[in-house]
Amino acid sequence: MSGGCSIRAIWILNSLDSVVFSRRFPVVEKRWQAACKSENENASEESFSYAVYSLLPADSELASAFVERKQREGSARGFGIRVSQSSKGSDSWVDDPITRHIVGLYINKGEEGENNLLWPLILHIKGNYFVIVLPLVEPRYLKAYTRLCKRSDCGNAIGADDSLSSLLLDLPSITGYEPEVVVSASPSVGGLLDSLTGSIGISGISSRAKPVAAPVASSVPSNTAVAGAVAADAPKIGSRPLDKDALRTFISSSMPFGTPLDLSYSNIFTIKVNGFSSSDLPPPDLKQPAWKPYLYKGKQRMLFTVHETIHAAMYDRDEIPDNISVSGQINCRAELEGLPDVSFPLTGLNTAHVEGLSFHPCAQVPEHHADKQAVMFSPPLGNFVLMRYQATCSLGPPIKGFYQLSMVSEDKGAFLFKLHLMEGYKAPLTMEFCTVSMPFPRRRVVSFDGTPSIGTVSTTEHSVEWKIVTSGRGLSGRSIEATFPGTVTFAPWQTQRLSSSRSGFGIIADEDSDVETQNSNNVVNIEDFLMDKMSNDLPPADLEEPFCWQAYEYAKVSFKIVGASLSGMSIDPKAVSIYPAVKAPVDFSTQVTSGDYILWNTLGKCPSAAAEKA
């Protein structure tokens, strides 16, 4: 049994913490009970204290356990790290951030008056819904985890036995039930479909690949728009009604006995709707893969799209080097009849800038030196991500320059932008649009003054937006320099007591009035004073965020560049070969968008990290 992936149950809770959907797998449960029985028989002498609870909770029990955990751990996800409020036996006691995703619940069976740990539960939050999946693990792992979260010492030591790490390494079933299932099973099935079909712009049967934009979007500062709102577990996507029938069908087809067979929603959906007819003949000599239940028929062609996202932290400081990274992927759509193999050489790539490649399961990667050889793959239907890579920028940064903001008084700041766009970039590289926004999530913009050398400016309540290049007037084949001096006035600062009361990590500072007044006397500089004052009630960042965005002043650049990739990743359509040979046109396009492209205020604080290169 070890090594397989099965789930005992799945629950979906809504924002009111009541179960709106649940599904139990009696067959898996039967295996669990058998395992418990033998575990309790085999190891009776040492493990009496961690008797394994062998029953699945009813929906109401699960819901109340979830509420209880939420209260104990501060939020649905929990603290993740052991903090002063963490209690023994709870997830954060284990002191590992992954306990925000792999959680334990104490099911309280009223009559027995005993709490029974249910672990591991994979918690996925999507929109307004909490999806909880309980994979089957051997009971000894549950015992091991119980020991971990009830340990009385100061916590895990690196490299010690029985750590959470070795536990997770042993448990593919946890990996198996991470978002792959969850995304497909989650209520926004329609949303997923929409984005899937939309990713290359061709509708029809789509691949199981997730579009690159979706996960990256979650790392964008989510609270730039809403001042002070802490979007801890708050919905990021609008709620959709839960289509229970679709969900039920999907689960029944993808994992009839609780053990998944194929999680491709599109395949399952198509099979359900279309079924098979006698005309759907299997290939005469080959086995048709399970991930390709239908074969394509029609005009043959291939599309490749390189999609890159640029993350940059621009400091314009001597002591901190700028940091630019590219994460890219090659999306593919192969409309080819039969079951052909496609290959193209990897040697043609400018591999100097590519850090690492990873591939779709359909790709055959030679064992050694994957970077130097050809990649061969047997494409599935529809869109799929052929490979992903991390890279550095082969050209210079598309936007260079600095942003300076200086508070001249408590409520007024003077700022200056000086930017170079597309310096050294030649045609066909085209910048379709470029916008710089200065978010002030904790201050309300009252007025603003200043004129940029190029482009237009608008303000919202909590930001100033500067459109340098607007869509329709792409910037191609030349570079431009843009400056923007100005001042911005804010509404008077109000101490945000509300937000500070939600003290995430619980070490409550001694709010001694003496100390505070002292502070104000000692600070000479108005900026430092303001900084101090504002940082006093900064809400703690989520562990999913890279840092506390609200603590910094920065400008975020959004842009889109087409024409070529910035990493140098490219596919020569002529070098793409198909076996058995068919004549199929190969289309290739690139698209570069900005991820977190941040210009830090040169005059303020900025987050940084030590350089990896020694």
Next chain:
Amino acid sequence: MADMLPPALKPVSPQDWETLIDDFQYGGLRRHKWTSLSPVLLDLALSTILKRDFPLKLHLLLFLEEFSDSFFLEPIFLDRLLDSLRLVIQSPADGFHITLPLKDQFLVSTTSIFISLDIFNKFHIRYAESLVELLLIIVNRPNHGPDRQTRAVACECLRELERFYPCLLSDIAGHLWSLCQNERTHASQSYILLFTLVIHNIVALKSNVSVLNTSVPLVPFNVPQSLLAGGSSNSTNMGLNYKELRRAMAFLLESPQVLTPCGMVEFMAMITPVAISLELQPSMLKVQFFGMVSSYNPILCHVVLMLYLRFVDAFDGQESEIAHRLILMSREAQHYLVFRLLALHWLMGFNELISSGEVKKKKAMAVEMRLSFYPRVFDPLALKALKLDLLAFCSICIESLKSESALDAGKSVDKLFGDGLVSVSAFKWLPPGSTETAVAFRAFREFLIGGSSHSATDPSTIRTLLESTIFNTLQRMLVDMMLEYQRLVPVIVAFIDRLLGCQKHHWLGERLLQTFDENLIPKVKMDYKLVSCFPIFDRIAENNTIPPSRLLELLTKFMVFLVKKHGPDTGLKSWSQGSKVLGVCRTMLMHHHSSRLFCRLSRLLAFSCLYFPDLEVRDNARIYLRMLICIPGKKLRDMLNLGEQFLGISPSPHSSSFFNIQSPLTSHDLKKLRNVSSYVHLERVIPLLVRQSWSLSLSTFGVGNNKPDYLQGITDSESPGEEKDIDGSTDIQILETERIGQPQEPLRVMDSKISEILGTLRRHFSCIPDYRHMPGLKVKIFCTLRFESEPFNRVWGGVNSPASGVDGLDTLPAMYATVLNFSSSAPYGSIASYHIPFLLGEPPRNGYVSGESMPLDIVPVNSGPGEQKSFRAPVTIELEPREPTPGLLDVSIQTNSENGQIIRAQLHGISVGIEDMFLRAIAPPDTPVEAMPGYYSDLFTALWEACGTSSNTGRETFPLKGGKGIAAISGTRSVKLLEVTATSLIRATERYLAPFVVSVIGEPLVNIVKNSGIIRDVSWKDVASDSSPDASTSVSGFDGGPLHLTYFAGEDESESLVSTSKKTMGCFHILIFLPPRFHLLFQLEVCDISTLVQIRTDHWPCLAYIDDYLEALYLA
């Protein structure tokens, strides 16, 4: 719905079914209410599913599946279920009423129900057989077009059955293999997985069946005999058919390309154990599957990792490739965060695994990779936290490699630590509750404890940790941090607390606190911000491995600072900060031995209670000071305990706090109070010579006058005048001074001798305070209070926790705030009560019984009373006698036991003897020291004279001190012969009466007394020097002294004395002052074998006791 169900099986609407299903899933009462109806419900459900136009068929099937155990209790329903299944399967799919998904789900649900019910073991075998047969019929149509999905599902059903009943299908493995080879649609995955499982089970159960043999027909299906026999003990377990199985494996290993990632996981889970059992070359698997590590699908990577774990040796040399893949996965921003976290966890688990193998090489690998563990700026904090863990792991590797290579380890560990921390360096200025702070401090701990795990067998020593670079760096860092960013102090305290709370790393926390004591305290700035460091000071104060001197000195300085800075607008601040200082002091009192703190802390507290501007602080400081001085350690700690529990102290009712004001529990239990005096003892330090059993009461003498006339010796010189004086007019005052200067005495003729005597007496009496107008003379009686622990505990419930009895003192009970009140019927004036703040009970006395057996007792067996001091409280009773008379003092005690009970009781009385009244006469303050003996000698003579019967002073009055009262002398004489040798008489005199001897006369006596050196500073007169004129007056009974005969009337007595004077050695003059104003004079004429005592007094009632006293003194 419940009400409409049972009567007639009316069609039930889909909505009703939904409600019903919801109720079941909700559980609890909502489900319970349906229990009795389950057969009806099942019946209804089965028929509903077969209805043509019911929309929720799938839902209903799932419902039956999930709750099958509460429905299918009767075999008849299994028949119905199978019938329904056959009906559905055989009906052509119309895409509307009978859809393919319905068929599939029905198959799955039925299989699931059968497995849940344990159909093989609990029901007749035919049910299982007919289900398997049905499934096999479906499966047995490879490559058939339209129903390929249904065939795949049927394969899955068979696989589940085979999983639960291993080798169920082993007899038909040959058929399955050929089906597997034939199937070319996407359903082939299910065929492959089914066949793989069959192989797996054959291998696992070592079943000797041929997988090529197709002699057993597929249908009709019969359950193999081996399975029916019920277990593994059957004859077919002869051994595996290796050749065939290897062929099957070769076939299977070629098929993975057709599997979905999910299918691959299942496949790998089954294939790996088979490969091991068949002893296949691991490299075969490696070639086939290692490429999956390059996939971005996490589950496929994990599959490779699992494979690696099984065949570590085969993958030798590829660890770094795997590690790099994992790092890459953690960097892929496209992944969900949880996968990136998982990748790092795998890497960590992987590292743990490999470092248990070839240690050195693998550690070097980790060190080599360290740069790729550096957190990046946009890494989510969770990821940063785990990367810091990895860096900590690297630092351990570097440390351990340090000894073996010339690596500049110190530098790179520090660099690693410093570089890693950059990514969360905002913790220094963000609020202390920020996530960055939490991540940073988590990393501190990981780096600090390094590889020292919590297992008891951990080899890392304290030494290596203490010597590690990181420990030194971190110590410095924390100190600097507290100096620079005071807001981090609470975080650091929490950090230290976490270490302190850990059994294994407790010492680390202590060590850090010691560092703070050494390095932080000298560096802090003396200003109001210091208070932010107090939480850490509190921890330092709590720790008794740290000498408190440094902290106390700092606090003292701070108190001085506060006092100095105090001004009109700092009132509240002074109060708050002063109170916090006292809070730290309190912590110290609770955790240190008082002796360790005493000097500095008492100075600090004394300073505070004297000079601190805030009243409450002063007050508290005073209380602490009193406690520090009076109450010994353990009791003090219990009292100071504010209610929180301390380690090792069991919650006991008496640990109630000093500050929690409890309603006093006055015990009204008479039984409890009755015998208090039997174990609480107030005793005289010096026992009375005469156990006075009686006392002379003279009140009956004065008939009609309640004051005995001898008391009228003192009268106000002019009472009416006194009363007039209250107006306070000036002329009267003049009059008064006049009067004092020249007492209006009748003029009398007296010789110079008498006037000299009178002068001496006047001078003497003017020194005696008049108790009616000023504090009188006091007599002190020294006593001790003690109580026995055992009976006290028995009655009042003491400390009875033997666990805490490490120190013997801890177990003893104590009395708090004891007040002793005294009263007496004797004329002793008002007697002040006596207060004892704290008294410990005496340890049980069993030591006295068997001395040798208790060497451990704290009190040495034969120790004198001085050594038991700690269990005895000195009590001084001060009497202001109106009359020098023995009497009895009644003593009552009021005290508090530890549990807050108030004890009020009467103790045994204290006898006051006549000797308690003995005082030295008061010498005028202006008398020089060297003139004292002369003065006393003169005074004796004068009083002796005045107390004579024929005294000329009889009518004289002498003003007392203050001039308002006057006294007269009316003397009495007595005599007593003591038949006792001179030696013992001298010894007794020296012992008891030495302070009162005013002169010693006669050479032999003088020589003896001078030699012993006890009696000093008296006038010495030998007979030879008896030339001085006044000396002769005081000496009587010496032969050849002509003058004294002139003055002494009792000549016959003198004569009798003279007769014995042959052996007279000399004589003592003893002058005893009896408060309030009386005198007792002895003249001891010492002879060899007897001594004659001449007694004179101006207070005749005392003679009644003197007789007994002298007998007890000299004859006992």
